[in-house]
Amino acid sequence: MKNIGLFNFIAGIVFLSYACSGTPTKVPATPPNDSSISVNKNDVINEGFLNKEAQSKLTPDSVLHILEQGNLDYTSDNLVIRNTSERIRKASLGQYPAAVILSCLDSRVPVEDVFHCGIGDLFVARVAGNISNEDILGSLEYGCRVSGAKLIVVLGHEYCGAVKSAIDNVKLGNITVLLDKIRPAVMQLDRFPGEKNSKNPAFVEAVCRRNILNTIKTIRTRSPILMEMESKGVLKIVGAEYHMETGRVDFF
Ligand SMILES: [Zn+2]
Numbered sequence: 476m477k478n479i480g481l482f483n484f485i486a487g488i489v490f491l492s493y494a495c496s497g498t499p500t501k502v503p504a505t506p507p508n509d510s511s512i513s514v515n516k517n518d519v520i521n522e523g524f525l526n527k528e529a530q531s532k533l534t535p536d537s538v539l540h541i542l543e544q545g546n547l548d549y550t551s552d553n554l555v556i557r558n559t560s561e562r563i564r565k566a567s568l569g570q571y572p573a574a575v576i577l578s579c580l581d582s583r584v585p586v587e588d589v590f591h592c593g594i595g596d597l598f599v600a601r602v603a604g605n606i607s608n609e610d611i612l613g614s615l616e617y618g619c620r621v622s623g624a625k626l627i628v629v630l631g632h633e634y635c636g637a638v639k640s641a642i643d644n645v646k647l648g649n650i651t652v653l654l655d656k657i658r659p660a661v662m663q664l665d666r667f668p669g670e671k672n673s674k675n676p677a678f679v680e681a682v683c684r685r686n687i688l689n690t691i692k693t694i695r696t697r698s699p700i701l702m703e704m705e706s707k708g709v710l711k712i713v714g715a716e717y718h719m720e721t722g723r724v725d726f727f
Pocket of ligand 1 (some may be wrong): 579580581603604621632634635636637
């Protein structure tokens with residue numbers, strides 16, 4: 476079955492007025508030798524676009540499923556061609572994203588692409604080491620409480636430079652203050668069975684995961700607004716790790 480586009484799927488189920496009007500086209504995994512791909516205009520989909528009613532019918536679990544499926548499409552080259560210019564025009568009327576992704580700064584993790592999402596689908600907050608502070612918490616509260624997103628994903632990744640720097644206890648300008656927020660994850664792993672340095676990928680990954688969990692804990696303890704939403708079941712906060720060599724995201 477051809478991919479019909481992540482949010483076309485939602486639109487088709489919950490809001491038919493925004494159904495797509497074209498047939499999606501798979502982008503070939505290997506481009507032809509002449510390095511050009513000709514696209515028939517009729518094959519470009521007019522992507523369904525989330526609106527307030529469609530967003531209100533999503534649940535935290537349905538959004539999580541959408542992101543899981545989107546990442547599966549991303550890693551299997553099951554991609555669709557979007558009518559971006561059409562989306563730009565629709566997005567100018569308002570935004571009703573399904574999720575907020577709190578991601579590391581790393582240039583190798585293109586967040587919207589990772590979940591095969593487009594304009595208006597996701598809020599993305601980015602900071603090295605995917606840590607949290609008052610400004611990030613305010614952004615998360617805005618995305619969920621004010622704008623209706625159903626899911627917060629704290630997204631770390633393999634081979635994270637910020638995590639490695641925290642392990643190495645780097646001191647440099649304002650980076651020092653940032654790394655201080657990751658350091659607790661390093662300290663909590665003092666019983667890690669193996670070499671505890673930044674050259675050990677297993678230790679780096681363990682610190683990455685612990686840091687994600689610490690960020691989630693910070694969100695829950697320092698944002699009564701988000702904690703209340705989660706306790707009512709209208710919001711879910713999950714961790715996720717991006718694997719550099721495969722593009723796969725593991726949720727936990
Ligand atoms: Zn990173």
